[in-house]
Amino acid sequence: MKIRVDEEKCTGHARCYGLAPELFSVDDYGLSSVVGDGTVPSELEDKARLAIANCPEYAIEEITD
Amino acid sequence: MTDVRPVEAWDTDFDVLSPEYVNDPFSIWDGLRQSCPVAHTDRRGSTWLPTTYKDVVALAHDIEHFSSEDIVVIPFTGEEPDEPVLPYGVPPISVDPPMHTWTRRLLLPWFSHRKVESYESMTRDLCNRLIDGFLADGHADAAADYAQQIPVRVIASILGVPESLSDTFTGWVRDVLEFADDEERRREGTLALIEYFVTELERRKSEPGDDLLSALLQTEQDGQPLEDAVVLGIAAITLIAGVDTTWSAIGSSLWHLATHPEDAKTLATDPEAMPLAIEELLRAYSPVTMARVVTSDVEFEGCPMKAADKVLMNFPAANRDPEAFEDPDKVVLDRAHNRHVAFGSGIHRCAGSNLARMELRVAIEEWLRRIPEFRIHEGAEVTWAGGQVRGPRSVPVVFP
Numbered sequence: 001m002k003i004r005v006d007e008e009k010c011t012g013h014a015r016c017y018g019l020a021p022e023l024f025s026v027d028d029y030g031l032s033s034v035v036g037d038g039t040v041p042s043e044l045e046d047k048a049r050l051a052i053a054n055c056p057e058y059a060i061e062e063i064t065d
Numbered sequence: 066m067t068d069v070r071p072v073e074a075w076d077t078d079f080d081v082l083s084p085e086y087v088n089d090p091f092s093i094w095d096g097l098r099q100s101c102p103v104a105h106t107d108r109r110g111s112t113w114l115p116t117t118y119k120d121v122v123a124l125a126h127d128i129e130h131f132s133s134e135d136i137v138v139i140p141f142t143g144e145e146p147d148e149p150v151l152p153y154g155v156p157p158i159s160v161d162p163p164m165h166t167w168t169r170r171l172l173l174p175w176f177s178h179r180k181v182e183s184y185e186s187m188t189r190d191l192c193n194r195l196i197d198g199f200l201a202d203g204h205a206d207a208a209a210d211y212a213q214q215i216p217v218r219v220i221a222s223i224l225g226v227p228e229s230l231s232d233t234f235t236g237w238v239r240d241v242l243e244f245a246d247d248e249e250r251r252r253e254g255t256l257a258l259i260e261y262f263v264t265e266l267e268r269r270k271s272e273p274g275d276d277l278l279s280a281l282l283q284t285e286q287d288g289q290p291l292e293d294a295v296v297l298g299i300a301a302i303t304l305i306a307g308v309d310t311t312w313s314a315i316g317s318s319l320w321h322l323a324t325h326p327e328d329a330k331t332l333a334t335d336p337e338a339m340p341l342a343i344e345e346l347l348r349a350y351s352p353v354t355m356a357r358v359v360t361s362d363v364e365f366e367g368c369p370m371k372a373a374d375k376v377l378m379n380f381p382a383a384n385r386d387p388e389a390f391e392d393p394d395k396v397v398l399d400r401a402h403n404r405h406v407a408f409g410s411g412i413h414r415c416a417g418s419n420l421a422r423m424e425l426r427v428a429i430e431e432w433l434r435r436i437p438e439f440r441i442h443e444g445a446e447v448t449w450a451g452g453q454v455r456g457p458r459s460v461p462v463v464f465p
Contacts, residue, residue: 011414014178018340018422028174030419053402054344056122056410 001040002063003048005032009059016051016060023048038063076101080108081138081354081377082246087451091394094382103368110140112375113368116382118389118406120366124357124376125410130365131357131376132161133413138356138377138453139245143252150259152294155302158413165412167286172299172416175223175277181419184219188424191218192431200435204442207323207432207460212315215428219420220307224300225276226265234258238308243450262300266293277303303417310352311421313456314407315428317350320460321396322429323441328398332429333437342398343426348405349396351381352454355409380406381455439464 003023005016012030016023022044024032040048052060072080075093080086086093094116097104104114115121124131136159153160157169174180195214199205217231217238226234240254265278273279281296322329331338355378359370370376384405385393391402408415415421441447445461 011411012173012418013408013414014419015344017178026178028177028179029170030173030177030414050401054404056404056406056408058404 001042001045001048003034003038003040003052003060004063005034006059006061007031007033009057011057011059013056015054015056019054020044020047020051023051032059076104077106078108079104079106079114081114082452087449087455090381090451090455091385094379094385098386103366105368109142110375111371111373112377113365113370114377115366115379116386118383118386121379121383122406122410124365125378125406125413128161128412130360130363130370132360133159133165133357134161135159135358135375136356137245138354140375141248141251143248150256150294151298151301153298155298155305156295157299157416158302158306159298162412168295168299169412169416171281171284171291172303175280176417176420178419181423184223184420185423185427187222188215188219188427189431191215192428193435196431196435203465204461204463207319207439207462208312208316208457209459211432212312212319212428212456212460215315216311216421216424217308219424220304223277224303225269225274225278234304235308237261238305241305242309242453245452258301258304259297262297263293266296266300306415307417307420309454309456310415311417311424313352313450313454314347314350314421314425316457316460317352317455318346318425318429319432319462320441320447320457321346321350322433323439323460323462325396326438326440328396329433329437329439331398333433336430338398339426339430341400341403343422343429344403344405345396345398345400346429347407347422347425348384348390348400348403349394350456351384351405351407352456353407353409353415354379354381354453354455355413378409380409436464 010032014026014030016032017026023035025035026032072078072083075097097116102117106112115124157165195211199210217235218228221228221231237254237258240250244250269279269282278300281291281299284291332342357376359372359374361372363370387393408418439462442461442463447457448459450458
């Protein structure tokens with residue numbers, strides 16, 4: 001599983017960071033980005049799905065090749 | 066003063082200050098979503114009330130047609146002064162881009178995740194001090210003695226103003242937000258708050274501290290120091306937006322736990338349940354409604370909105386929309402799909418959301434750690450305030 005944050009959509013709610021701090025980092029303005037290249041370790045996939053389902057701006061998506 | 070005509074038609078003559086709406090807006094929104102999802106009223110000027118998640122979010126994102134230059138839910142009806150004390154209002158919440166963009170960037174780092182972590186131990190100590198004050202009594206007012214006392218003190222510390230004035234600050238903020246139909250009280254509260262910050266600003270110009278006000282005074286924008294009116298506006302909104310709102314969320318959450326002992330038990334015994342539970346409580350009891358001004362005539366979902374009309378950003382109703390949330394009127398502590406907009410949506414997302422969330426979590430954690438079992442005092446009355454900010458103002462509880 002691989003995820004990305006759409007920086008055009010993110011407005012800094014930081015819900016993803018609150019629910020899955022292993023997968024996201026937020027800057028001083030609240031904007032979120034994925035840790036590393038967004039590859040989600042298998043044991044964190046549930047957390048990644050939780051972050052996707054809690055983003056009020058629909059800014060997180062799973063990348064499918 | 067208050068227009069006390071009872072509401073007979075919620076779709077064409079709604080009144081957010083009516084006791085019926087303040088006490089139980091949920092059933093009114095349910096009715097409107099079925100019959101007329103964007104309601105209208107001519108009370109206090111032409112105003113629209115969306116009730117669905119989809120519409121509220123769409124409105125929040127359309128900053129071209131819906132301006133933030135007037136965000137108050139209950140407008141002033143009196144004459145505006147020719148030279149207002151705050152010509153920009155209270156940025157960034159009351160301005161549109163481009164001013165919104167740079168004023169918001171000044172404020173956000175003070176409420177970043179990292180910064181908010183540094184306020185946590187102070188908040189925890191404060192909660193425990195408050196509980197020490199009433200624990201032995203076996204009863205307390207969870208709203209007035211606890212919830213109301215927390216955010217104002219944290220904000221005072223960030224602004225670098227004395228905690229001893231907390232009751233005074235709380236009084237001003239309530240005058241501004243809660244007694245919206247009493248224009249004299251509201252105006253006096255606003256002026257008192259501004260006058261206080263004018264004095265504080267002057268003091269910091271000669272004796273800067275490590276607080277938000279001092280930092281803003283030392284900030285430059287386009288090579289120039291910020292105008293005093295900008296610093297005053299930011300100071301005012303930090304206090305106004307950071308007090309009533311969070312206290313309402315804490316109060317509503319404690320009221321919920323007092324009336325749902327099974328949920329109190331879950332949270333008291335399972336700390337890992339807390340992150341999702343906090344979001345669910347924020348969703349179910351979202352305190353804040355904002356407003357926008359229509360910039361030019363526009364049709365929205367079949368509604369002919371005219372320039373200068375008000376649109377209420379009904380985030381609390383969006384969060385109870387069955388199209389967006391399964392079983393929305395039920396508090397499900399571990400709700401997994403929860404894109405709630407308690408802190409708004411789009412570019413005006415609450416700048417203090419990290420702080421509010423931390424305060425709410427710590428307030429609930431410490432209460433439950435010290436008082437795991439409590440219930441509403443039999444026969445006591447729980448009272449609610451509404452309008453721009455909805456929350457309980459008295460929640461008498463016993464913990465024998």
